[in-house]
Amino acid sequence: MSDTIHIQIDRADGSLQRLIGLVERRGFHIDGMSLSDEGAMRRVQMQVRGRDDGRCTENLGRQIDKLIGATRVGYTASTQSYGAAA
Incomplete structure (x- = not known):
């Protein structure tokens, strides 16, 4: 069961x-994964699933938020949707 994370990331090397x-x-x-360029930024939609049941997509999202140049702008679970404004 995959969840989708919507990310905005800079286009730096x-x-x-x-x-x-x-x-x-x-x-x-x-x-x-799908990508679209928007000026100096890139919008990424990534479908992910944990290697085991102990993996939480929300925790992954928090780690992405800490990545320099990346911001999680939304999240779609298999059963429900969440969205956060950037």
């Missing part, structure tokens, strides 16, 4: 690689 590395290090699989 290596920013997307840092985001993907963070997701994988936190114990999540990336099931799908």
Whole structure:
């Protein structure tokens, strides 16, 4: 069961690689990802699922918020939706 995280990230060199590395290090699989460029920023929609039942997507979102140049702007769970304004 995948959840979707909506992220805004700067287009600096290596920013997307840092985001993907963070997701994988936190114990999540990336099931799908789409990107769209918006000027100096990039909007990313990432479908993720935990490697095991103990993984919480909300905790992953908090870690993404701490990543320099990245801001989580929304979250869609498999069963419910959440959204946060940037």
